[in-house]
Amino acid sequence: MFRIVRERIDLDALLAAVTDPAAGAVVVFLGVTRNCNEGRQVTGLEYEAYPEMALREIEQIGHQAREQWPIQKIGIVHRVGPVPVGEVSVAIAVSSAHRDAAFQASRFAIDRLKEIVPIWKKEYFEGGAVWIGSQTGQAYPEGYPR
Amino acid sequence: MKVRVRFFASIRERLKRGEGEYEVPAGGTVEDLWKALCAAHAPLAELRGSVSFAVNREYVEISHRLAEGDEVALIPPVSGGCRGVPNRT
Numbered sequence: 001m002f003r004i005v006r007e008r009i010d011l012d013a014l015l016a017a018v019t020d021p022a023a024g025a026v027v028v029f030l031g032v033t034r035n036c037n038e039g040r041q042v043t044g045l046e047y048e049a050y051p052e053m054a055l056r057e058i059e060q061i062g063h064q065a066r067e068q069w070p071i072q073k074i075g076i077v078h079r080v081g082p083v084p085v086g087e088v089s090v091a092i093a094v095s096s097a098h099r100d101a102a103f104q105a106s107r108f109a110i111d112r113l114k115e116i117v118p119i120w121k122k123e124y125f126e127g128g129a130v131w132i133g134s135q136t137g138q139a140y141p142e143g144y145p146r
Numbered sequence: 147m148k149v150r151v152r153f154f155a156s157i158r159e160r161l162k163r164g165e166g167e168y169e170v171p172a173g174g175t176v177e178d179l180w181k182a183l184c185a186a187h188a189p190l191a192e193l194r195g196s197v198s199f200a201v202n203r204e205y206v207e208i209s210h211r212l213a214e215g216d217e218v219a220l221i222p223p224v225s226g227g228c229r230g231v232p233n234r235t
Contacts, residue, residue, distance in 0.1 A: 122155070
């Protein structure tokens with residue numbers, strides 16, 4: 001299951017999608033809006049995606065995880081639009097026969113997602129808002145995220 | 147030839163538009179398009195170091211050659227991507 005959604009992420013559906021009789025472990029990672037960042041009191045986040053490309057990249061991460069670790073199933077769901085403090089913006093679930101593969105594959109998936117998937121985060125805080133990473137300067141010395 | 151360009155996040159807000167159609171010479175590259183975009187939208191120029199490009203939903207180098215009808219996206223730094231990447235400025 002690979003999805004970009006606008007509403008609350010349905011965690012039950014995600015877990016159901018990775019359920020597998022051969023799996024002895026399921027690892028779930030949740031990225032959650034927290035209430036402070038770099039000393040600012042955060043009131044909420046807003047995510048924006050290039051949806052067609054982001055979904056393609058997310059699917060690609062799923063395939064790469066399957067190639068690198070002996071996992072049964074993987075699901076990745078990212079929410080876009082406003083995500084209030086305490087709510088989930090990204091959920092990753094991985095099932096595998098033994099726990100090591102699921103831990104490693106889920107770690108890979110979230111790290112890779114944050115590196116390359118075209119989804120942007122706007123932080124709202126007391127007194128303003130800022131797109132994270134929107135500074136001028138050299139963001140990708142090699143030309144693009146890889 | 148004409149290409150469709152999409153703008154997202156900080157760039158979309160800066161230009162106050164989400165997309166547009168732009169003309170580049172036949173055989174032109176992403177770099178040629180970038181120059182045309184900067185001529186049309188002055189606030190873009192200072193972003194050259196932070197923007198990446200995708201053509202038809204795949205990341206490309208700025209030297210990538212464009213074709214009629216391509217969908218080009220200007221990609222500002224993605225949400226977790228710039229932290230830990232060397233910043234040259």
